[in-house]
Amino acid sequence: MRSxxxxxxxxxxxxxxxxxxxxxxxxxxxxxxxxxTQCDTPGHSQITTSPPAMNDNAWWPYGGIVVGFPW
Incomplete structure (x- = not known):
């Protein structure tokens, strides 16, 4: 019985x-x-967001080189 x-x-x-x-x-x-990005599993949802990539030199012409000053 036990077995x-x-x-x-x-x-x-x-x-x-x-x-x-x-x-x-x-x-x-x-x-x-x-x-x-939104990831779902049963009973759980996660939203991941990040700031967009930035071009730091976008507002400087020629990548930040100053042009027009006499040396």
Whole structure:
């Protein structure tokens, strides 16, 4: 009787592990904008956004070199 109980417990545990859903499910990610990503998993949603890349020399002509001053 005792070996039957142990065998039943082992089979039950193996069945539970085999049929359990994966806890580490990969998120479904969507780019909602040029710098925004939304990732979803069951019961959880994460939105990641960042500022756009900046060109620091965009407002300086010729990359910041001063032109026109006599040396």
């Amino acid at each position: 039957l109980t142990i065998a039943l417990a082992v089979v039950s545990a193996a069945t539970a592990v085999a049929l359990a859903p994966s806890a580490a499910a990969a998120p479904q990610c969507v780019n909602t904008g040029p710098t925004t």
